[in-house]
Amino acid sequence: xxxHHTADPYRxxxxxxxxxxxxxxxxxxxxxxxxxxxxxxxxxxxxxxxSLAPLFLIGVALAVIxxxxxxxxxxxxxxxxAAVALAWLLPLHLLDEEIDLSAGWGLWxxxxxxxxxxxRVLGTLSGVPGWTRSVLVPGLFGLGLLAGWxxxxxxxxxxxxxLPAPSRIAAxxxxxxxxxxxxxxxxxxxxxxxxxxxxxxxxFAVALLADRVPFLARGLLPLGNLASAIPVVGIAxxxxxxFGFDWPSKAAVIVVMTFFPMLINTLAGLDSSxxxxxxxxxxxxxxxxxxxxxxxxxxALPFLFNGLxxxxxxxxxxxxxxxxxGTPVVGMGFRISTEVARMNLDIVWATIAVAALTGSGFYGGxxxxxxxxxxxxxxxxxx
Amino acid sequence: xxxxxxxxxxxxxxxxxxxxxxxxxxxxxxxxEEALVRAAxxxxxxxxLAQAYGMKRPILPxxxxxxxxxxxxxxxxxxxxxxxxxxxAWVTAEAALTGLAMGLALGTLLAVxxxxxxxxxxxxxxxxxxxxxxxxxxIAPMIVVILGNLGLxxxxxxxxxxxYLCFFPITVGMVKGLRAADPxxxxxxxxxxxxxxxxxxxxxxxxxxxxxxxxxxxSVAISVVGAIVGELPTGGQAGLxxxxxxxxYYGQTVQIWSALVxxxxxxxxxxxxxxxxxxxxxxxAGAR
Numbered sequence: 001x002x003x004h005h006t007a008d009p010y011r012x013x014x015x016x017x018x019x020x021x022x023x024x025x026x027x028x029x030x031x032x033x034x035x036x037x038x039x040x041x042x043x044x045x046x047x048x049x050x051s052l053a054p055l056f057l058i059g060v061a062l063a064v065i066x067x068x069x070x071x072x073x074x075x076x077x078x079x080x081x082a083a084v085a086l087a088w089l090l091p092l093h094l095l096d097e098e099i100d101l102s103a104g105w106g107l108w109x110x111x112x113x114x115x116x117x118x119x120r121v122l123g124t125l126s127g128v129p130g131w132t133r134s135v136l137v138p139g140l141f142g143l144g145l146l147a148g149w150x151x152x153x154x155x156x157x158x159x160x161x162x163l164p165a166p167s168r169i170a171a172x173x174x175x176x177x178x179x180x181x182x183x184x185x186x187x188x189x190x191x192x193x194x195x196x197x198x199x200x201x202x203x204f205a206v207a208l209l210a211d212r213v214p215f216l217a218r219g220l221l222p223l224g225n226l227a228s229a230i231p232v233v234g235i236a237x238x239x240x241x242x243f244g245f246d247w248p249s250k251a252a253v254i255v256v257m258t259f260f261p262m263l264i265n266t267l268a269g270l271d272s273s274x275x276x277x278x279x280x281x282x283x284x285x286x287x288x289x290x291x292x293x294x295x296x297x298x299x300a301l302p303f304l305f306n307g308l309x310x311x312x313x314x315x316x317x318x319x320x321x322x323x324x325x326g327t328p329v330v331g332m333g334f335r336i337s338t339e340v341a342r343m344n345l346d347i348v349w350a351t352i353a354v355a356a357l358t359g360s361g362f363y364g365g366x367x368x369x370x371x372x373x374x375x376x377x378x379x380x381x382x383x
Numbered sequence: 384x385x386x387x388x389x390x391x392x393x394x395x396x397x398x399x400x401x402x403x404x405x406x407x408x409x410x411x412x413x414x415x416e417e418a419l420v421r422a423a424x425x426x427x428x429x430x431x432l433a434q435a436y437g438m439k440r441p442i443l444p445x446x447x448x449x450x451x452x453x454x455x456x457x458x459x460x461x462x463x464x465x466x467x468x469x470x471x472a473w474v475t476a477e478a479a480l481t482g483l484a485m486g487l488a489l490g491t492l493l494a495v496x497x498x499x500x501x502x503x504x505x506x507x508x509x510x511x512x513x514x515x516x517x518x519x520x521x522i523a524p525m526i527v528v529i530l531g532n533l534g535l536x537x538x539x540x541x542x543x544x545x546x547y548l549c550f551f552p553i554t555v556g557m558v559k560g561l562r563a564a565d566p567x568x569x570x571x572x573x574x575x576x577x578x579x580x581x582x583x584x585x586x587x588x589x590x591x592x593x594x595x596x597x598x599x600x601x602s603v604a605i606s607v608v609g610a611i612v613g614e615l616p617t618g619g620q621a622g623l624x625x626x627x628x629x630x631x632y633y634g635q636t637v638q639i640w641s642a643l644v645x646x647x648x649x650x651x652x653x654x655x656x657x658x659x660x661x662x663x664x665x666x667x668a669g670a671r
Contacts, residue, residue, distance in 0.1 A: 126504070138505065163529070216391070229650050230647035231646045234624075240631070352517075
């Protein structure tokens with residue numbers, strides 16, 4: 001449904017006479033060349049004022065020309081990508097030369113053109129099915145965001161207290177690795193893993209029980225729906241009061257948070273087998289346990305994984321928020337709240353990076369496991 | 384149908400209340416016993432019960448204690464006084480609703496972009512999903528501090544947290560919804576020679592409304608959570624989160640529980656409002 005104009009390749013119209021998008025980019029770059037690149041020691045520096053900028057410019061131009069003359073569009077897109085990378089390396093090089101970029105409007109205009117070129121490249125690559133589209137395109141997009149963050153923060157000298165550059169966060173991550181590893185061990189390996197296993201296990205077990213006793217299911221489902229509406233994380237202070245500062249209180253919060261999503265998803269999954277499949281099992285003379293293991297649980301797997309995925313995020317949130325209410329002097333939530341108070345924002349951002357990686361890794365691992373175990377399921381077919 | 388469900392739900396609720404009372408006795412008994420022993424008077428089971436269920440700072444308050452505290456804090460003072468729970472609920476609701484509105488705008492914008500641009504679909508959608516695997520509530524204090532450094536305090540930092548939580552269900556729901564229009568209808572629009580914009584407003588957007596409302600119900604609930612957690616690091620001036628925090632500092636368990644019940648009521652109320660709007664709007668459109 002997207003606008004593929006099926007033009008006759010043998011007829012040249014004004015629209016197909018040239019790659020007008022590229023022409024616009026070249027015009028932007030030409031305009032950028034008339035503006036300053038930055039300032040050194042308070043003096044404005046032009047594009048041809050003794051820096052290595054012309055070399056970068058030549059490289060970018062060659063790559064773009066190479067991309068245009070490449071035998072196929074995707075191949076050309078890869079060459080144009082090199083142009084984008086080279087263009088974004090220029091400000092990093094200039095920063096190393098201690099050139100003040102905050103007034104270098106020519107450079108920023110140039111980088112805008114480079115970003116638009118990246119957009120064109122991504123547009124081309126999105127048309128290539130398979131790994132290119134599902135992994136490389138989002139990866140390049142993320143890398144572009146990271147590069148933009150780094151260059152903007154360093155170029156405009158944003159105070160680190162507002163937003164440190166990614167390189168600084170990475171440095172803090174490396175410098176504080178032992179501390180962060182201890183926090184990770186306390187919060188994730190101890191509290192989250194135990195609470196998650198207990199909560200999901202309890203939800204699953206009660207769902208199996210409720211499946212056997214429909215009275216229980218009918219009573220629990222509305223309560224479960226209510227529980228998904230209320231802010232369960234608010235029980236954190238109560239749990240800290242009951243179970244003390246160490247991991248049991250965090251695990252307790254996680255158990256309460258993850259119980260109902262798991263229960264609801266398991267029950268929905270167990271209900272998802274079709275009448276005709278159940279009839280077939282009965283015609284085989286299979287009892288309740290046998291039907292459960294051979295038919296209903298495998299059919300419920302996508303729902304189970306849905307619950308597990310939702311809970312993976314909830315468990316991390318529960319543990320970290322519970323640590324705001326009191327911990328031993330270790331843990332990610334503790335680190336965030338104390339270092340924010342001490343204005344050590346580098347470490348806070350490093351902790352956040354650890355949390356983000358943990359959350360994405362947890363989720364990604366579950367998604368991978370789901371792919372491996374439910375590849376046969378109809379819900380995976382249209383991918 | 385309703386009678387079939389009434390009995391099990393009533394049984395479960397009664398069971399829950401019974402367990403609650405039993406748990407309160409079990410948890411509070413040691414403290415109550417200590418108090419009775421200290422009073423150095425002969426005491427029996429009834430004294431212990433009365434003591435356990437009537438403590439000022441119980442480990443687990445009983446439902447009636449919470450109800451009484453809730454009633455007192457709702458009716459004891461004027462609704463605008465900081466001692467009234469309604470005032471705190473309003474502060475939280477304000478942040479949650481502002482965040483929801485911002486999340487709705489952002490989420491819809493992203494969904495429209497994703498549906499109409501293939502590049503955005505493949506480059507941005509995976510990051511939208513990844514954004515939710517990051518435990519944002521854990522970074523809430525950070526956001527409050529950063530926005531505070533920019534000179535933004537009060538409502539806005541909390542609303543930003545709510546927005547981050549809200550936009551995801553809305554984006555995902557709207558992407559699905561904007562593609563939910565029947566291909567037959569889309570063809571019909573084409574025979575009317577309606578352009579992309581026209582068929583967006585007249586067909587795609589109305590067709591996405593059921594999906595939007597399903598997402599909104601999820602969003603409004605997590606928005607309340609976001610607002611409450613956003614209030615934790617602000618030092619606890621106002622809001623249900625601040626009540627939770629101050630209750631936990633001073634060991635006022637009854638206050639914590641009543642704030643918790645109030646938060647649940649607020650959440651259920653807001654979902655009810657969304658459902659009412661949904662019924663009114665979709666009923667008019669003849670969808671249900």
